[in-house]
Amino acid sequence: MSPLTALLWLVPFLTLSAAASYPAVVNLRNLTGPPQHLAAGILYGLPDPPRTIPEALLKPLHLTAFRSGGAQIPAPGRGWSVSEAEYLPRFASALHDYQIACSLKASFILLPHDLWGSDGTQDQKATYPGDGGWGAYDKFLARVVRDIKEAKMQAGLSVDIWNEADLSAFWTRSRERWEEVWVRAYKVLRRDLPGVKITGPAFAGPPSVMNPWWTGFMALVKRTGTVPDEWVWHLEGGESSMDASHAGLAGLLKMYGLPERPINVDEYGTQVEQTPAGSAWWIGQLERHDARGLRGNWAMGRGLRDGAAGLLSAKRDGGYVVGGEWRVYAYYANMTGVRVGTRAGGDGIVDAYATVDGGRVKVLVGVRKAGMGMGSVRVEGVGSVTGLVENEIIGVRRLIFGVEGQPVDLGVVKLSVVGDAVVLEVGKMERNEALAFEMGGI
Numbered sequence: 001m002s003p004l005t006a007l008l009w010l011v012p013f014l015t016l017s018a019a020a021s022y023p024a025v026v027n028l029r030n031l032t033g034p035p036q037h038l039a040a041g042i043l044y045g046l047p048d049p050p051r052t053i054p055e056a057l058l059k060p061l062h063l064t065a066f067r068s069g070g071a072q073i074p075a076p077g078r079g080w081s082v083s084e085a086e087y088l089p090r091f092a093s094a095l096h097d098y099q100i101a102c103s104l105k106a107s108f109i110l111l112p113h114d115l116w117g118s119d120g121t122q123d124q125k126a127t128y129p130g131d132g133g134w135g136a137y138d139k140f141l142a143r144v145v146r147d148i149k150e151a152k153m154q155a156g157l158s159v160d161i162w163n164e165a166d167l168s169a170f171w172t173r174s175r176e177r178w179e180e181v182w183v184r185a186y187k188v189l190r191r192d193l194p195g196v197k198i199t200g201p202a203f204a205g206p207p208s209v210m211n212p213w214w215t216g217f218m219a220l221v222k223r224t225g226t227v228p229d230e231w232v233w234h235l236e237g238g239e240s241s242m243d244a245s246h247a248g249l250a251g252l253l254k255m256y257g258l259p260e261r262p263i264n265v266d267e268y269g270t271q272v273e274q275t276p277a278g279s280a281w282w283i284g285q286l287e288r289h290d291a292r293g294l295r296g297n298w299a300m301g302r303g304l305r306d307g308a309a310g311l312l313s314a315k316r317d318g319g320y321v322v323g324g325e326w327r328v329y330a331y332y333a334n335m336t337g338v339r340v341g342t343r344a345g346g347d348g349i350v351d352a353y354a355t356v357d358g359g360r361v362k363v364l365v366g367v368r369k370a371g372m373g374m375g376s377v378r379v380e381g382v383g384s385v386t387g388l389v390e391n392e393i394i395g396v397r398r399l400i401f402g403v404e405g406q407p408v409d410l411g412v413v414k415l416s417v418v419g420d421a422v423v424l425e426v427g428k429m430e431r432n433e434a435l436a437f438e439m440g441g442i
């Protein structure tokens with residue numbers, strides 16, 4: 001290619017990188033329905049009895065979903081693949097979490113791979129469904145169904161047939177074998193537990209027409225009539241986003257002629273993204289796509305089953321320390337009224353979630369990782385909520401959520417309305433902090 005053509009090729013890219021500084025947008029005229037706290041779910045995080053997390057620490061979070069199956073309980077509770085007796089403590093743990101979910105009016109996602117014992121800590125020689133025939137797996141399914149019925153666990157229950165089969169930590173057999181697990185389990189669950197949701201595929205890799213696990217799965221559910229009640233995937237790789245993976249799902253559905261279903265990203269956030277800034281960013285991403293989401297859990301062993309997926313730190317004396325992220329979720333729970341439409345910043349790094357309630361606007365803003373992006377949020381349609389016109393002044397209160405301690409009230413700044421909008425400067429978030437802006441009626 002000649003130097004001149006090379007230059008011409010470069011121009012569109014230069015334009016693109018200039019676009020990278022576009023602010024995130026909140027549009028107060030675009031009402032998108034009542035808040036349902038879609039992102040307020042957690043993976044594991046409830047302790048084994050007699051230890052409990054006080055209700056006073058769970059209730060303010062308005063948690064909407066829990067997901068577990070007795071993962072990483074040691075002997076004699078290593079799961080069905082070791083023995084039927086070792087399955088019992090895992091089912092008991094899941095039932096205990098289910099009951100807490102019910103008491104908080106949250107839904108519950110059961111994890112059969114944990115009940116089986118493929119929780120990432122299993123022995124190299126551990127068996128998987130289909131090894132030496134399907135007898136053991138069929139017996140396992142029958143037992144799980146019986147225990148769900150006996151415990152009256154159907155209400156609010158979903159079953160993620162197998163977690164992250166595309167990762168060797170949870171599945172070391174072929175993709176075809178896993179597909180047979182999907183169809184077998186689907187048929188049994190639909191027949192015997194008709195009110196229970198079947199969800200999946202719960203792959204670690206986000207949906208994409210380039211991913212053989214996904215294309216294989218889509219072809220399979222089309223061919224066998226086993227479409228899940230929710231499309232489920234995980235976003236814990238630090239690369240894809242909700243905006244990108246949602247587009248990936250749309251591409252697959254179109255390609256295979258499959259229906260839209262509610263979306264559930266039932267593990268979200270890398271370990272470094274689990275900060276006040278990262279949590280606020282994820283809330284913005286999920287809410288925009290009407291996707292349910294559950295915080296991933298990066299602890300191990302007993303710690304996995306405690307601390308509300310990193311929202312609390314368990315102390316030796318049985319108590320808990322409330323972290324900065326807990327306060328972000330408590331604030332999120334308090335964002336009442338009606339949601340409004342948003343768009344991520346041009347670089348995808350700054351994102352926001354916003355609500356309007358009786359003339360009062362709350363905007364929660366985060367960045368994916370500390371130090372990334374210099375951002376701002378443009379709030380459009382200000383007149384529709386406040387009645388303010390061009391060049392009038394609005395007071396905006398700013399709150400900052402650090403990694404520990406109470407949120408700090410930075411006071412009220414005065415901004416003028418220009419083009420029916422105000423621009424909230426976020427600056428460079430260096431310290432993993434989330435920001436909240438409140439305006440109207442203050």
Ligand SMILES: *[C@@H]1O[C@H](CO)[C@@H](O)[C@H](O)[C@H]1NC(C)=O
Pocket residue numbers: 327330331334
């Ligand atoms: C949520 O709202 C309640 C009731 O107005 C209030 O008592 C509580 O302090 C608020 N919590 C947060 C985290 O804003």
Ligand SMILES: *[C@@H]1O[C@H](CO)[C@@H](O)[C@H](O)[C@H]1NC(C)=O
Pocket residue numbers: 027030032288289340341342343
């Ligand atoms: C309203 O917001 C939603 C979600 O952010 C977005 O998908 C939709 O396109 C927006 N509608 C308009 C008219 O801007």
